[in-house]
Amino acid sequence: MLSLSVGLSVAFSPAPSVVSQSRVAPRATVVEMVNPVVVGVAADSGCGKSTFMRRLTSIFGGECKLLDIGRETNTLVSDMTTVICLDDYHKWDRTGRKSNPEWPNGITALHEACQDWDKMAADVLDLKAGKSVSKPIYNHVTGELDPYEDVDPTPIVIFEGLHPMYDERVNKALDLTVYLDITDEVKFAWKAQRDIAERGATMEEVQKAIDGRKPDFAAYVEPQKAKADIIVQVLFSDLIDDPTGKFLKVRLITKNNLKHISPAYLMDEGASITWKPNPNKLTTSAPGVLFKSYQDEWFGQSVSVLEMDGKIDSLEELIYVESQLCNTGTKYYGELTEQMVNNKASPGSENGSGLFQTICAFKIREAFEAITA
Ligand SMILES: Nc1ncnc2c1ncn2[C@@H]1O[C@H](COP(=O)(O)OP(=O)(O)OP(=O)(O)O)[C@@H](O)[C@H]1O
Numbered sequence: 001m002l003s004l005s006v007g008l009s010v011a012f013s014p015a016p017s018v019v020s021q022s023r024v025a026p027r028a029t030v031v032e033m034v035n036p037v038v039v040g041v042a043a044d045s046g047c048g049k050s051t052f053m054r055r056l057t058s059i060f061g062g063e064c065k066l067l068d069i070g071r072e073t074n075t076l077v078s079d080m081t082t083v084i085c086l087d088d089y090h091k092w093d094r095t096g097r098k099s100n101p102e103w104p105n106g107i108t109a110l111h112e113a114c115q116d117w118d119k120m121a122a123d124v125l126d127l128k129a130g131k132s133v134s135k136p137i138y139n140h141v142t143g144e145l146d147p148y149e150d151v152d153p154t155p156i157v158i159f160e161g162l163h164p165m166y167d168e169r170v171n172k173a174l175d176l177t178v179y180l181d182i183t184d185e186v187k188f189a190w191k192a193q194r195d196i197a198e199r200g201a202t203m204e205e206v207q208k209a210i211d212g213r214k215p216d217f218a219a220y221v222e223p224q225k226a227k228a229d230i231i232v233q234v235l236f237s238d239l240i241d242d243p244t245g246k247f248l249k250v251r252l253i254t255k256n257n258l259k260h261i262s263p264a265y266l267m268d269e270g271a272s273i274t275w276k277p278n279p280n281k282l283t284t285s286a287p288g289v290l291f292k293s294y295q296d297e298w299f300g301q302s303v304s305v306l307e308m309d310g311k312i313d314s315l316e317e318l319i320y321v322e323s324q325l326c327n328t329g330t331k332y333y334g335e336l337t338e339q340m341v342n343n344k345a346s347p348g349s350e351n352g353s354g355l356f357q358t359i360c361a362f363k364i365r366e367a368f369e370a371i372t373a
């Protein structure tokens with residue numbers, strides 16, 4: 001049982017130097033909490049961060065909702081978790097990125113010059129020390145930098161966005177780091193499906209948007225995948241040639257010898273396993289489903305890999321898969337299947353992306369309980 005001591009002290013947080021006084025209101029009360037656990041989740045735009053956050057926060061119970069400040073915010077809060085979007089630390093607004101004297105051709109939000117690293121590091125360290133912060137907001141609706149919001153610490157604080165591991169002050173402060181590695185073809189399929197359906201974009205516009213970000217993505221975002229403790233890698237399936245991204249091969253890559261968690265695996269720890277489940281126990285449409293579990297190297301580091309290629313048709317039957325999975329971080333047999341069924345409506349529930357995001361969420365809980373024990 002986690003015991004929390006929350007001390008209330010009256011203090012004023014100094015107005016940060018980055019912005020004019022008009023956007024920062026001094027705080028009257030600061031909530032102090034015994035060291036929260038801080039987690040970083042890195043991914044490009046449109047790669048499933050919001051979907052992953054829904055799966056993650058649902059495991060800790062309680063309703064996760066937008067911070068109630070009466071205006072646009074990206075911050076999600078529940079009793080146990082706070083999710084902070086790192087886009088809030090953009091140095092310039094959308095116009096400022098497009099017409100910037102320092103950058104005649106404009107600058108993307110992925111470029112390291114576009115982030116207020118000092119403010120981001122200060123807030124991460126304050127929240128990790130259990131202190132409240134007054135933080136900036138990047139308004140994705142208007143593209144503007146909105147007045148600051150006050151955020152109090154919760155037992156778990158998750159920093160999600162493009163660059164959680166880029167600045168070493170932040171990377172060192174994070175207790176666990178995750179990278180959602182969506183390969184280019186899958187990213188295009190997902191972004192096309194969303195931006196065409198919901199934003200009226202054309203295929204050419206989607207391709208142009210992705211191509212336009214690629215140089216800065218490769219320079220400032222992608223290198224984080226070598227740093228991350230856990231990687232959820234999403235590729236096209238090997239079982240069928242499907243360019244729509246409906247059939248996926250997904251890998252859960254976990255570094256061995258991490259301080260607070262150990263990797264999940266199939267059947268026999270450290271073994272190399274290929275498993276095609278009994279079709280009488282697991283309903284799957286063609287081309288079926290194939291699981292693997294093996295040891296590998298990831299950027300020169302020893303890792304354990306769980307792999308799922310294909311998809312399953314009935315989530316309730318996942319209990320059969322769960323019976324063969326080990327060290328998933330669940331507290332009782334069936335909890336993984338229960339969580340998957342609870343989040344059935346979230347994208348990726350039928351393939352490895354939903355399954356491994358859920359196991360990753362259990363691992364974050366495992367780390368939380370190891371650190372706060
Ligand atoms: N596992 C998945 N399988 C299929 N589609 C997915 C999956 N995860 C996310 N998507 C789709 O990709 C798009 C982006 O998902 P989501 O909003 O979770 O990403 P995001 O990283 O939060 O996006 P943004 O950074 O643009 O806010 C959505 O259309 C979603 O349906």
Ligand SMILES: O=C(CO)[C@H](O)[C@H](O)COP(=O)(O)O
Pocket residue numbers: 044045046087094109110139140143161162
């Ligand atoms: O990478 C992004 C989100 O993770 C966005 O592209 C970035 O925040 C800039 O936003 P906008 O699309 O409003 O210009």
